[in-house]
Amino acid sequence: MVAKKINYEESRQKRLEENKKRMEELKLTALAQSLRIISAPKPSPMKKVNRTPRKPLDLSSVRRSNRVADKPPPIYKEVAMEPLGMRRSYGPKSRDLSNRVYASYEDREYASERAEELYSSLQPDFPSFVKPMLISHVSGGFWLGLPVSFCKSYLPKRDEIMTLVDEDGDEWPTKYLPRKTGLSGGWKAFAEDHKLVDGDALVFQLIKPTVFKVYITRVNQAEDSDDA
Numbered sequence: 001m002v003a004k005k006i007n008y009e010e011s012r013q014k015r016l017e018e019n020k021k022r023m024e025e026l027k028l029t030a031l032a033q034s035l036r037i038i039s040a041p042k043p044s045p046m047k048k049v050n051r052t053p054r055k056p057l058d059l060s061s062v063r064r065s066n067r068v069a070d071k072p073p074p075i076y077k078e079v080a081m082e083p084l085g086m087r088r089s090y091g092p093k094s095r096d097l098s099n100r101v102y103a104s105y106e107d108r109e110y111a112s113e114r115a116e117e118l119y120s121s122l123q124p125d126f127p128s129f130v131k132p133m134l135i136s137h138v139s140g141g142f143w144l145g146l147p148v149s150f151c152k153s154y155l156p157k158r159d160e161i162m163t164l165v166d167e168d169g170d171e172w173p174t175k176y177l178p179r180k181t182g183l184s185g186g187w188k189a190f191a192e193d194h195k196l197v198d199g200d201a202l203v204f205q206l207i208k209p210t211v212f213k214v215y216i217t218r219v220n221q222a223e224d225s226d227d228a
Contacts, residue, residue, distance in 0.1 A: 110219070111219040112130065116130055126207050126213075131203075133197070134198060138197055138200070143182060144182055144187045160210055161186075163212070164212050165212065165213050166214055172193070197219060200217065
């Protein structure tokens with residue numbers, strides 16, 4: 001058994017030597033080494049980049065429209081903003097509203113009840129509504145909003161001049177804005193001329209498509225009656 005193992009090792013060693021001689025004859029070892037050298041990646045040299053700084057663009061040479069060709073080129077410059085908290089005054093000073101007088105709840109209710117009684121006594125052939133006065137109606141902005149449903153049902157669909165006729169028959173033209181359903185220009189003159197105050201109640205009766213008959217019930221009418 002041992003002799004067979006020795007003979008196997010000897011024959012194996014003999015075959016290895018023979019294979020080695022054949023490889024040397026065929027120069028396979030040198031060929032394998034040359035292939036390794038060829039297949040190895042070569043480091044690529046870095047390309048030099050031209051770092052010459054670019055010249056700034058000349059915006060004056062940019063083509064411009066014929067409409068502004070004869071005008072000087074625009075200057076785009078950051079403008080300092082006005083700091084917050086500083087308010088410019090573009091017109092007369094704001095009105096001093098510290099002397100406003102607000103009606104009490106009882107007086108307001110009294111004027112509204114009287115206006116409702118007057119409203120009930122008017123002819124039903126002419127549409128009408130009651131409008132109690134607030135501070136914003138008689139001071140400051142002088143804007144009078146009207147009932148939306150009334151405006152959609154009876155008033156013009158575009159801007160129109162509405163004439164207000166008081167109980168003496170005097171007339172005041174006002175600007176009606178359907179998009180805002182209210183009276184703008186001209187309402188201030190009517191309110192100031194009739195000295196309307198907070199709490200007064202007005203009855204508007206549409207006697208013509210663009211004419212309102214206006215009845216006024218005063219919030220201080222109860223005091224006037226007591227003094228008499």
